[in-house]
Amino acid sequence: MDTDKKLQILAERLRYIQDILGHRENDHSRLLASELAEIQSLEKNWAQERKVKALETLEELFDFAEKQLEQELTPMDRVRIVRHPQRICLKDILENVYDNYTEIGGQDEYSIDPSIVIARAYITRRSRGKAVHQPVMVIGQEKGHGQEFRNGGSVKPWGNAKALHYMKVAETENIPIHTYVFTPGAYPVEDYPGAAQQIAKNLYEMAALKVPVVAVFSEGGSGGAEAIALADMRLMLSHGYYSVISPEGGAAIEGRLRQGQRATPELIESCAKNLKITAEDNLRFGYIDRIIQEPPLGARPEHYDFFKLLRQEVVAATDEVFLKFKGIKFFRAMGVRRMERRRRQGAYTTENFYVRWGLNAAAKEDLVARRYARHARMSRWASRDSRPAKEKFMASVHDVGWSVYSFFKYDFLRKHQKVVVHTLEEVAAEVQYVVGKLLSPWRALRGMFNSKPALNHGKAKELTELSYWEDPAAGSGWRWVSPRAKEDKAITCPNATTHGCLDLWAPDLFGDHAGVCSYCGHHFPMEPQWFVNNICDAGSIYEFNAEIEAGNPLGYPGLDKKLDEAKQRTGMKSACRTFEARIDNTRVVVAMLTGTFRGGSVGAAEGEKFFQAAERALKKRFPFIAYVHGTAGIRIQEGTNGVIQMPRCTMAVRRYIDAGGLYMVIYDTNSYAGPVASFLGCSPYQFSVRSANIGFAGPGVIKETTGMDIPPDYHRAYRALSRGHIQGIWDRRELRANCIQALLTMGGRNVYYR
Amino acid sequence: MLDVTALLEEIKASPFEEMDILAPHTGVVSFPDISPGAKVYGPRGTWKEVPGTILATLERERNAKPIMASQAGDLAWLATDLAGTFVEAGTPIARIRHYLSKDEVQQIILKQALHLFRAPDRAKYYFTPEVDLKIKASGPRSVTVYEGLELFIMSRMKREAPVSYQGPEGVIYAVYFQHNQNVDAGDPLVGVCPPEQLPLIEDVVVRVQTEWQEQG
Structure with a gap:
């Protein structure tokens, strides 16, 4: 290679190193810069041979320094790596990992949302000497090496809607989906279909998608990532990050900065470190299944070996998911295990086996069930359950008891009971008709001799009067007063x-x-107690799982103190209260997010309680009400332990709705971000009291992300209603009557009182 | 005939408006750390969502209510002698000296010089075809209007009705509505002035735009 060209490449490598180190000065980068400058200034006077030799030495020095720097990378350096314009992007992956592909519904900026790319691709493999094309739907965010119109991979709601559309297409065509997560977060606009509500829809649909999904994370920014990342297998690039919030956003909240103020680089660095956003952290937590090792300082488009490795990993992951549902798989399953063993030892290999990427009807059901079980297990460790072992055991016995009871009462007996009841109904109707006909002459005769019944004046007045004075002795009518x-x-x-x-x-x-x-x-x-005491029947509350306690799974500095203070002030152990209650004598399960406890933010404990409440409602066939007294979003100090509650709780809700229950959400004050963009926003019955604000991101974040000023009433319930995000607005004074009406008219086939 | 030059001179002589801020109801008044001469701001932001500077606090029934500046300007006077006392509704508690902007001066002059013909109902308005043609060809100032002239077509729910001009004779100086957009009842449709005043008004508007020094 020409020495000038080599020098240019080395200069670019140096610039890249300086970019990812940010403001930090480093001995290696200083050394490389001085060596490179020296050669650049002297090489003109050198003979060709000397030039080549010097460049070879310098290249070796670069390789060495890059390996050294790799050991010293901080979490924030990794953030800078994934945001760097030279970072591999989805188009590179489509070119280098798949054997053929066609992009669907977009060509550069001519797309409904250029930040999401969808492609039908295939991977060619050998099966008994023949080449087999295995089709796959590839969906992912595209950052596009600095292409401005890609919006840095920040997907607008309609982009996520397009992604969902093609997931459904993949389901129809029975082909697996590969998703690639390259997003700093969703684009927080409320225009229909709405950032939060569309992510919720995506999660809801993905929860029961009947084809395997393999997700690969590079930049996993909270809700934007979750919109396409609910998967059966999650891989993560070694230099990627997966976080609840960008480190800058976290720093702004931690430093209590106001709009327009900038956090110091040190604060951002420490936030990135405390949030535990790296691939190793997420693997340790159990939110990803495997790490794909990148070259030192991150993969760039010229790293062809990396694409080869990525291809192997993605194919192996897809195989592994499919193999779980194959009847004849013994040796191939062994092969997968062997690959896993070798991978742990650092050696990579392409196993020469073939798995057909298709599922039959029974396997599809099994796939969804396994996906549910996989998510159910996640993050349980991250909340504290202070119940003694005996109590936990009794609770699980109680659960099993209810499952058996429900099965006999609602599935077994009711099925047979229905047949008997329906037959008796028909017979009784027949008898009534015949008796009526036989007795009609006698009735006519009796009517001629009998006088008209006396009019009940009191009753007549009550029925005909338009209005009447309320009894002044009745008081305010509320059982609990603030x-x-x-x-x-x-x-x-x-x-x-x-x-x-x-x-x-x-x-x-x-x-x-x-x-x-x-x-x-x-x-x-109003206070959360107002709902509990005035909407539910008197004395009907039975709280469960109260001992599940919000903890500090990341050891985030200062969180313990804040939690202790909140626990002491509210007397609650987490922001979520779950209880059984009666509303007009109909038994319901309620999960209540309480704005008074750390702003109603959702962490692992809140998610676990919500999840268990949905499961309980399912077992008991009770309607399930999520009452949102207030929620500020996911608790950022819990990092991905909080984010994972989005897919997790949505799966619980989906399972409950599919089983024929009534899931209703009531928003009372301000409800924002993660919970709205998942398990709350996916409900088909969302109601709000009049002055609630419902949305994805607050005005400050919208201004910072999009540059748009938004009107003060942007998130108001009426705006949400006119955008089609919620289904109705209720007056708080009529909340109980509306709940009763909803219980009578809404919901699926399996709520018990139907 | 209106003497526009004299009017402008008069405004120039005192280029501000003074407004008294009155107690909206009874209560005990207290003042924040602000003194006369300080700059105050009225509601700001695209939607006036940022409240104005707090001038005083009025407490009634243990409800402390901030009294905020409604316009930008200088705080001319503050009733500091009333601090901590009970005041009646309507008691002046502050005075703001608001310096007029170019637009405000222009509005004051045009308000006196023009006759505004207002929309009788909420609807879409169009000029009648002849007038419309004339306006498109030579501008609104080429149209002379007089009492009873059929000037507009009012279109509401696809039904159209003619609207006749009522007011003094003159030329159309300004058109305030836009094609295909609803106009609320009472909003001005056109501003009309006598033809002989037209050059004078135009001259004053130019002078305001170029000469008026905005203060504060």
């Missing part, structure tokens, strides 16, 4: 300047009117 109603003070409605509301007296507002302004209808936030 302590704020005891304060003798006036409150100003936030809409006073625009709607002319007069001051409200606290005892009226919080006592009689359930926190609703009697002039404009603005709903003030």
Whole structure:
């Protein structure tokens, strides 16, 4: 190679090193820079032979330094690696990993969303001497080596909708899906279908997708990543990151920075470290299955050996998923295990075996069941359960008991009972008709002699009167009244300047009117107890899993103190309360996210409680209500232990809905981010009280990500309703009546009281 | 005839408006750390979502209510002598000196010089074809309007009705509505001025745009 060209390549390698080290000065990079500058200044006077020799030495020095730097990479360096324009992107993978592909629904900027790329591709393998093309649907975010229109892989809601569409196509065609996650996060706009609601839809559909999904993570930014990453096998590139929030976002929250202020590089570094975002961390937590080793300082498009390795890994992962459902698989399963063993030893090999990538109907059901079981096991370790072993054992016996009871009562007996009841109904109707006909002459005769029955005046008045005075002795009508109603003070409605509301007296507002302004209808936030005591029947609450406690699985500095303070203040052990209750004598399971406990943020404990509540509702055939008193999103200090609750709880909800239950979500105050973008947003019945804000990201994040100023009412419930994100808006004072109405009219075939 | 030059001179002589901020209701007034001469801001932001500077706090029934500046300007006077006392509704508690902007000056002049013809109902409005043709060919100022002239077509729910101009004779100085967009009842459709005043108004507008020094 020409020496000039070599020098240029080395200069580029140096620039890359400097880019990923960011502001940090490093001995290696300094040494490389000085050596390179020296050769650049002197080489013109050197003979060709000397030049070649010097460059060879310098190349070796670069290789050595890169290996050394590789050992010293910090989590933030890895973030800079995945964001670097030279980082491999999906188009490179399509070119180098698959044998043939056709991009679907997009050509560069001519696409509904250029940040997502979908392709039908195939991988060619040998089976008994013949070449076999194994088709696959490839879906992933595309960062595009600095192409501005790709938006850095930040997918808009309609891009995620397109991804979902082609997942369904893959399901119809019965071909596996490979997803590649290259996103810093979703593009947080609420325009239909809405960032949060579309991710929720994706998760909901993927939870029961009847084809295997293999996901490969490079940059896994929270909700944006989850939109395509609910998978049967998750691989991760060794220099990638998978996190609940970008380190910069985390630093802004930690440093309590206001809009426009910038976090210091040190704070960002420490956040990246504390959030435990690297591939090793996520493998240790159990949220990814395998790490694919990249070349030192990350894979770039010229690393052809890496693509070969990636191909092997992706094919092996797909094989492994399919093999779980094959009848005849003994030797090939052994082969997979051997590959795994070799991989652990650091040696890679292409095993020469063939697995047909297709599933029969029974295997598809099995696939979904295994996916559920896989997610059910995840993150259980990350929450604390302080119950003694005996109590845990009794609880599991209780669970099994209920499963058996439900099966006999609802599946076995009811099926037979239905036949008997229906037959009796038909017979009774026949008899009634015949008796009626036979007795009709006698009735006519009796009617001629009998006088008309006397009119009940009281009843007639009640039925014909338009309105009547309420009994003044009845009081406010609420069983539980907020302590704020005891304060003798006036409150100003936030809409006073625009709607002319007069001051409200606290005892009226919080006592009689359930926190609703009697002039404009603005709903003030109420305490979580208000719902528990006024919506559910008196004395019907039975709380379960109260001992599952929010912990600090990452050992995040300062979180323990904050949690202790929240536990002491609220008397709760996590932001989620789960209980059984009765509403108008109908038994329901309620999971309540409480805004007063760390903003209602969801971590491993909250997710576990929600998951178990959905399972309980399924076993008992009770309607399942998620009451969101408030949630700020996923608890960032728990990192991916929180994020994983998005797919996990969505799977529980999906399973419950598929089994014929009624899953209803009620938003009361502010509900944002992860939970809305998963297990809340996927409900077909979402209702909100009037003044709630519902959305994906707050105004500050939207401004920072998109550069757009958003109006103050952007997230209001009415806007959410007109965008089609929720199904209705309820007045808080009529919440109980509306719940009763919903229980009567909504839901699937299997709620017990039907 | 309106003497526009004199009006402009008058505005120039006192290029600000002073507004009193009154107590909206009874209560005990207290003041934050702000003194006369300080710069205050009215509601800001694209949607006026950022509230104005807090001038005072009025507490009634243990409900402390901030009283905020409604316009930007200088704080001319603050009723600091009332601090900690009970005031009646309507008691002046601050005075803001708001310096007029170019647009505001222009609006003041045009308000006095023009006759605004307002929309009788919420609907879409179009000029009648003859007027429309004339406007497109030579601009709105080529159209002379007089009492009873059929000037607009009001289109509501695909049904159209003619609207006649009511007011003094003159030329159309400004058109305030846009094609195919709904206009609320009471919003101005056109501004009309007598033809002899037209050059004068144009001159004043140019002078305001070039000469007016915005303060504060």
